[in-house]
Amino acid sequence: MTNAISYTEENYLKAIFSLTLKSKKGASTNDIAKRLETKASSVTDMIKKLAEKGLVDYKKYQGTNLTSEGREVAVGTVRKHRLWEVFLVEKLGFGWDEVHDIAEQLEHIRSKELTVRLDDFLGNPKYDPHGDPIPDKEGNIALHKEVMLEDLKTEDKAVVVGVKDSSTEFLQYLEQTGLVLGAEIEVKEIIAFDKSVSISINKAGAQTVSNLVSKNIYIKKI
């Protein structure tokens, strides 16, 4: 047990992973603190420990990046998180807005064999209930094609393939609006004033969603 990785460390690595996914700059101490709802000073402490263990690259005041070993741990945790989310929704019948907090716990269960068997039991899914890609056993992870609902023009047609914001409130709003994964949408009108957009969902009557909504929905044009 010289080098066991704690739940807390896994959560830090996962936060750094997602914060550095897009930007090539290191994750800032403040951003990590915000993400984990903790204080900057706590983050500095932990970063030092992770650097000591060879899981992150860190130079004072310069932001933090994962080493390949750190990335491996982070991706493994993300893989487990998303597989468990699939289990909770597909097998236990939870709503997509109810599974995050439980998966946040389940992702820390330590057993390679369990992950393999769970993956098989679920039919080796490629996406989680929010449309996020599930890393494979080797840690390869598909990147989200960065097309959002807000990028569409009038008369464009598309399918909802994911959500950027996975908060309960947002997911419940989408559920009730009908903007769930797989929904077909057509853009009827874009209101220049506030960038809100009028769309029809599954060929039903038009409804309007704000830009805050349209910029948080991944779509694929058809």
Add this chain to the structure above:
Amino acid sequence: MTNAISYTEENYLKAIFSLTLKSKKGASTNDIAKRLETKASSVTDMIKKLAEKGLVDYKKYQGTNLTSEGREVAVGTVRKHRLWEVFLVEKLGFGWDEVHDIAEQLEHIRSKELTVRLDDFLGNPKYDPHGDPIPDKEGNIALHKEVMLEDLKTEDKAVVVGVKDSSTEFLQYLEQTGLVLGAEIEVKEIIAFDKSVSISINKAGAQTVSNLVSKNIYIKKI
């Protein structure tokens, strides 16, 4: 979060629960330490904390008993442990000798809704893969009828309904011997010298098992 119960506390409560199941004496500090593979001094510290929280009754040097609140937590944890074991064996195809350590982690996942749904998903099982009774939602738990293989007389017939020792080594031995849950046995001969017993399993040829084995197998006469 004034009164959240930690994983560690849950493990202590569970240990005290199982140690006090049969004997009406409180669990001794040393026994708890042995069970949890920790030191007596650590146990004393923790017992004090649990007493403070109203989860155990404790008087110095007198041994420890659960309060009704402590029992509730312990039984809830046992319930989750055993439900997860059923999941691992029935749904993921693990062997009965492989599931204990994983369930030891899964039992700490906090979500009432999860437990309810898991129970339903599994078909509300009454026993875990080792024949141990699963407490119901209200915390009622069937007691093992205390009939062991060693209690049988020559020519008695019985079915294996559980194991007292759930160690990997013992379970693997039973697997290979054919003494799994549901196996029908008939006692052919009891060797007085060392209390070993010759039995036929599922009507096959006789084989001999030691008293250490026969005293760790729960049976039901037929």
Add this chain to the structure above:
DNA sequence: TATTATTTTTAGGCTTGTCTAAAAATATTC
């Protein structure tokens, strides 16, 4: 560029859960 403002780190301290070594209480044995 000098002055603010913000970010990050350090200093010091707290809680949880663990340990070893020693003291105190209880049990056992002669």
Add this chain to the structure above:
DNA sequence: GAATATTTTTAGACAAGCCTAAAAATAATA
């Protein structure tokens, strides 16, 4: 029943993770 053995508790310390307050570094602004 006194001496010895065992069990249990206390004393003091440590690592992990967290905090607040203050200092140091960097970024933004005038």
